[in-house]
Amino acid sequence: MTATQIDGRAIAARMMFETLTEAKALADAGWQPRLVSISVGDVAAAELYVRNQQKQAEAAGVEFEARNYPSEISLEQLTGVLAGLNADPRVNGIIIQRPLPAHIPVKTLQKAVHPLKDVEGMHPSSIGNIVYNDLALGPCTAVAAVEILKSLPLKVEGLDVCVIGHSEIVGKPIAFLMMGLGATVTVCHHMTRQVSVHSRRADAVFVAVGKPGLVTGEMLKPGAALIDIGINRVEGKTVGDADFASCAEVAGWITPVPGGVGPVTVAILMKNAVLATRMQMEHYRSAFAIAV
Template identity: 85%
Template sequence: MIGNTATLIDGKAIAAGMRKDVAARAAELSDKGWSPKLVSLSVGDVAAAELYVRNQQKSAESAGVEFEARNYPSETSLEQLTGIIQGLNADPRVNGIIIQRPLPDHIPVKTLQKLVHPLKDVEGMHPASIGNIVYNDLALGPCTAVAAVEILKTLPLDMEGLNVTVIGHSEIVGKPIAFLLMGLGATVTVCHHMTRSVAMHSRAADAVFVAVGKPGLVTGEMLKPGCAVIDIGINRVDGKTVGDADFESCSQVAGWITPVPGGVGPVTVATLMSNAVLATEMQMNHYRDAYARSEFD
């Protein structure tokens, strides 16, 4: 299909719409004395996470969510961080906890994610949050996975029976995307490094999600004409940020494609803010129920 150019999916516009909705809900919560507040934790060299923290801070401000960035020295022990997270879990003024990656080698990220209370897990990384997706019970889902599926939902495609190929099966992106899509009625194929012919699966798909971290992995000849391409990859090549899809060739075949940057990224940050407000609502109701019970005990 020569000459066809895919419609660019504007992640920034989708994110702006989400932030507007989040700001209205945050204002409502503030009126009830529950102003949403996020605390971001980074450990050691902050340069790698700095851009993410800055984007989160900006997005939080525009969504009416308070944002506090805390940085701890690289020699901070797991015991100390455990105490810090437990303190934040117990603080009713803090509604969400974000653990910035990368972490120093002596701090296992999964251990920290398990320490965050599920009601404050705005990143959707706690095993309970991930597990709920299997039951199609999405409260606080992993932000990137939720954002990628939200983007697909903005397109004029019928989710029921839609053939989707997900390339990449990580615990926090690929697998949750597959479960979220199955919950919407899609037929999902998941490809990974042991898949014999990724192209065979991707050519049959009405929508292709790719999240592997390999620039140019998906090319136009691997796509069905008119399909949707949701590119979640973030790679640096010759000083430029590119995705996992070869944009040039894919945009000649696909019907819709997310740019990198400006596609999934902004929607992921907006999803984090949406989770912050949802977490605050859940905590408010939780406290209300707890105190309502104690009054009549």
């Protein structure tokens, strides 16, 4: 068996077209979607992400402003900046770029972003809503991975799913999202005794650990879908958490790295930006409506 490679770029392109249409409609109504990116210090990795996000934002009809602050900025000053952005109706979404200096905990900043402007889906309330199957602005990577699986000719209801990795922003949200869709989910982590026992019986496997080659073909059920979310650098190449060659011989569908989950994640970010704009428009209209 040779797995079908899932074209994440094609999926992302379809999403971006829909997002552009929605963004134009909001702009015509006087609500031009606008993102503000916050980075701290001189970090080359963050600059690469910012440039890519700006390019994709322009393609999606979303205005984009990149703000960089010196590494010496205090946590109090930065939370003050976020408070100002939260209160500015011209700003519809806030992105916190990582890495951050050691004295600025990323979770504190994520909590400081207003939930209606949390386009990354990192605020505790955004992640908590998933438990209640109330997905609005969900964590981009987790939502992207689930959207990819939904694009396959598989019946999600009753599907046996194995999630390898239980991080707060990827693994756990994927598990709750899939349960909300009716799947039966097993979550594996660093204390799971025999990961392969669980992965081998699954119809779909998500892996997001950060260990190249962790998942091999012998760990998969023949014909299963493998959604590889890992991003690792090995000998100058970007690879996922799966050994692509051996997994492609067993799986029915597989995401390449790069070109799989990554493009869809950015498309979800832009979709969130436009959705956040619409939610804010409706909030302001409701809050300041003139009673007749």
